[in-house]
Amino acid sequence: MKHLLIIGGGPAGTFAAIAARKQDPSADVTLLTDEACEPYEKPPLSKAVLLGKVLPADALIAGPGGVARHGVRLELSARCAAVHRGDREVVLQDGRRLHYDALIIATGSLPREVPQLPAGRPRVHYLRTESDAQSLKTALRESRNLLVIGGGLIGLEVAASAAELGVRTTVLEVAPRILSRVCDEETAADLHAAHRQRGVEILVNTTLRSAESMTDGRIVVVTGAGERFIADIVVVGAGIRPNDALAAAAGLATDDGVLVDKQCRTSDAAILAAGDVVRFPGPRGRVRLENWGHALDQGTVAGRNAAGAHDAYVMVPSFWSEQFDLYIQGVGWPVPEASRVRRPLNGKRAMILEVSDGLLTYAMGINAQRDLAAARRLIERRVPVNPAALADPAQPLAGMLKR
Numbered sequence: 001m002k003h004l005l006i007i008g009g010g011p012a013g014t015f016a017a018i019a020a021r022k023q024d025p026s027a028d029v030t031l032l033t034d035e036a037c038e039p040y041e042k043p044p045l046s047k048a049v050l051l052g053k054v055l056p057a058d059a060l061i062a063g064p065g066g067v068a069r070h071g072v073r074l075e076l077s078a079r080c081a082a083v084h085r086g087d088r089e090v091v092l093q094d095g096r097r098l099h100y101d102a103l104i105i106a107t108g109s110l111p112r113e114v115p116q117l118p119a120g121r122p123r124v125h126y127l128r129t130e131s132d133a134q135s136l137k138t139a140l141r142e143s144r145n146l147l148v149i150g151g152g153l154i155g156l157e158v159a160a161s162a163a164e165l166g167v168r169t170t171v172l173e174v175a176p177r178i179l180s181r182v183c184d185e186e187t188a189a190d191l192h193a194a195h196r197q198r199g200v201e202i203l204v205n206t207t208l209r210s211a212e213s214m215t216d217g218r219i220v221v222v223t224g225a226g227e228r229f230i231a232d233i234v235v236v237g238a239g240i241r242p243n244d245a246l247a248a249a250a251g252l253a254t255d256d257g258v259l260v261d262k263q264c265r266t267s268d269a270a271i272l273a274a275g276d277v278v279r280f281p282g283p284r285g286r287v288r289l290e291n292w293g294h295a296l297d298q299g300t301v302a303g304r305n306a307a308g309a310h311d312a313y314v315m316v317p318s319f320w321s322e323q324f325d326l327y328i329q330g331v332g333w334p335v336p337e338a339s340r341v342r343r344p345l346n347g348k349r350a351m352i353l354e355v356s357d358g359l360l361t362y363a364m365g366i367n368a369q370r371d372l373a374a375a376r377r378l379i380e381r382r383v384p385v386n387p388a389a390l391a392d393p394a395q396p397l398a399g400m401l402k403r
Helices: 010-025 130-140 154-164 185-197 245-249 292-306 369-383
Strands: 002-007 028-032 074-075 079-086 089-092 097-098 102-103 107-112 143-151 167-174 201-203 208-213 219-223 228-231 233-236 241-242 271-273 280-281 286-289 317-322 328-334 337-340 350-356 360-364
Touching: 002 010, 010 028, 010 102, 010 292, 079 219, 079 245, 079 286, 079 292, 102 143, 102 292, 130 154, 130 233, 143 154, 143 228, 154 317, 167 369, 185 317, 185 328, 185 350, 185 360, 219 233, 292 317, 328 369, 350 369, 360 369
Parallel strands: 002 028, 002 102, 028 074, 102 271, 143 167, 143 233, 167 201
Antiparallel strands: 079 089, 089 097, 107 241, 208 219, 219 228, 280 286, 317 328, 328 360, 337 350, 350 360
């Protein structure tokens, strides 16, 4: 019997475990998670969980019944101390040693800490796990003022949730605009305005000089320009970094993530990796992606290959975010030299498309789910497109698939 171990209870690890069992039903598949609960979806943590609409247990990654329903053994609170490649063993912090024939590392990512606001400091919150979300949820209900460090997706999602709860919220962003990594300036301006209309103050081009605790426990933050902000609590959303320390300590090749080939194999043929923790071959060199869809798809490929398949990981990346009544989606690979087309839509809807060499390469939309689904198919099928037609809302994107 083949023994497969997967380290990491996020979507990459969970889907890897399920895919491995489907590929080889006779394999013994064990999923190791350092949390004390069944793997759950993390996107709701900054939205519905904070608003009290759902619990993490309501959205298990593996569905009702958890991973056991798929024939996968789950080890809870299983913190991995080391990987001994020569013996093909994973050593847990409790001293147990687990043998593997194939190992998948899906350890995900960790929040980037801001030195002035370290994790563990009273009234400072980083959001990664269910316990983080529950702690922040409780704190928000006892607070009047929130300061968010970082105008990326997580920071803005938390800001939107806090505003809906009636908490006065200010966001500090070091870049010249919010969401500089995921959207164009015009779309970012629209989202900035949507937050402002709901009472969220966003300051860009703003660095952090210091953060001190007051006698009443509140935190006073001073910016590089000398502005002072007093907050009951602070949420830091300054990005994430790959959790690749375990892989690096085992001697695997790493470079801001675990390096893998197109089949998700690391520098050790018996070890694969998937999800936020990896840097993999993309259309223009190695790349690291940080989103749920990527983790699901790459985890599935890694799991199948660990169980005997030889699949290549080829995908069109995508992301989504929910802020107030805005559903934000992006799909495709942005190309620096692409021409940009804005497709006019009515109401609180917007869409930007990028074209390079006559092909659609990237699309982003607000409340444009149907158009984004068609755009994905245009990108995947490499259908030639006319920029003028893309800019004409009277011409359905789905109709361009039939040409």
